[in-house]
Amino acid sequence: xxxxxxxxxxxxxxxxxxxxxxxxxxxxxxxxxxxxxxxxxxxxxxxxxxxxxxxxxxxxxxxxxxxxxxx
Numbered sequence: 139x140x141x142x143x144x145x146x147x148x149x150x151x152x153x154x155x156x157x158x159x160x161x162x163x164x165x166x167x168x169x170x171x172x173x174x175x176x177x178x179x180x181x182x183x184x185x186x187x188x189x190x191x192x193x194x195x196x197x198x199x200x201x202x203x204x205x206x207x208x209x
Contacts, residue, residue, distance in 0.1 A: 149180040168203045 143157065156163060171178075172195040175188040 147182070149182070164205070166205060168205055170197065170202060 146157075148155065172193050174191045174193045176184075176186040179186065
């Protein structure tokens with residue numbers, strides 16, 4: 139399906155970036171990260187005022203996103 143894409147601003151990309159017609163997109167791998175307040179903020183202008191921070195890194199799930207069947 140054709141579409142018109144306006145201005146695109148990509149600040150960070152550590153994987154695949156798809157623009158256009160795609161039949162199926164499925165992840166081939168996954169990771170889990172733990173970051174505090176504002177740890178993953180990306181952008182052109184960032185103004186953060188953070189207070190006391192506590193990051194819960196306990197993972198009670200055995201499998202968050204299974205990708206074994208994705209080819």
